[in-house]
Amino acid sequence: MKSEEKKELHELFDENGNLISPALPEGVKNYLIDIDGTITEDVPNEEPERMSTCEPFPDALKTLNSWYDEGHIICFFTSRTEEHREITTEWLDRNGFKYHSLLMGKPRGGNYHWIDNHLVKATRYRGKFTDLIEKEVTIQVFDDGNH
Template sequence: MKTDTSEKDLETTFNEKGELISPVLAEGVKNFLIDIDGTICDDIPNEEPERMGTCMPYPDALRIVNKWHAEGHIITFFTSRTESHREVTEMWLKKHDFKWHAMLMGKPRGGNYHWIDNHIVKATRFKGKFTDLVVKNHDVEVFKD
């Protein structure tokens, strides 16, 4: 089910000069950006759109995504599928009872991503098993001071 992010989930935040800055999620609320193909279902290339409506979701992905949604986290699907695939994608998500808030189409295709943002970004690589997340410490690349 597609719903909008609730205003209560966002806190108005100001910088040290009193200027309004981007909203911050309420304490404990996570903002999940989740890929579709190869993450919550088999990898369906954009060049084979006829397969998009018939593939099956990974059961653990469906269970965990809906659990996170029920816990109040924000679920946004971020996919390399094109805007022309939005309707079949939304129908597929509804058919399989995924709960989500938004969907971003046109994610860059291919290999490695290096995300640069003015907000804290956490990344988890899907390696074939969708489960709850645990905290592990790893080295990360950061901008030089």
């Protein structure tokens, strides 16, 4: 990204580092990324002692850090609870993940259906981080009477 675009991105945070509700610059993506089973082995909340010793998936670390370096927003969104925030932050930092924010308490389970007034793109993790490609798929949409 050009330096003026990076400056614009940094202005999305106030002087205390708090996120300001932004309109992202053209071309900047806001990635919401799960932790357990996505960037490391699947560690259940009931086994918090494993959270500090699990190994990151090398392809995830490389890919996510490159997205960060390209100027995209990286937000980890995890089912870990607030009581796991410190161990999770320490693990992310120790393993070299670059990120902007960490959201705790994502509902557990796998049947997510996100409804928003903005375009939402979802990519299911299937065991390897690679470049994202364009693919046509069938999705559910609201019936506006013009089907």
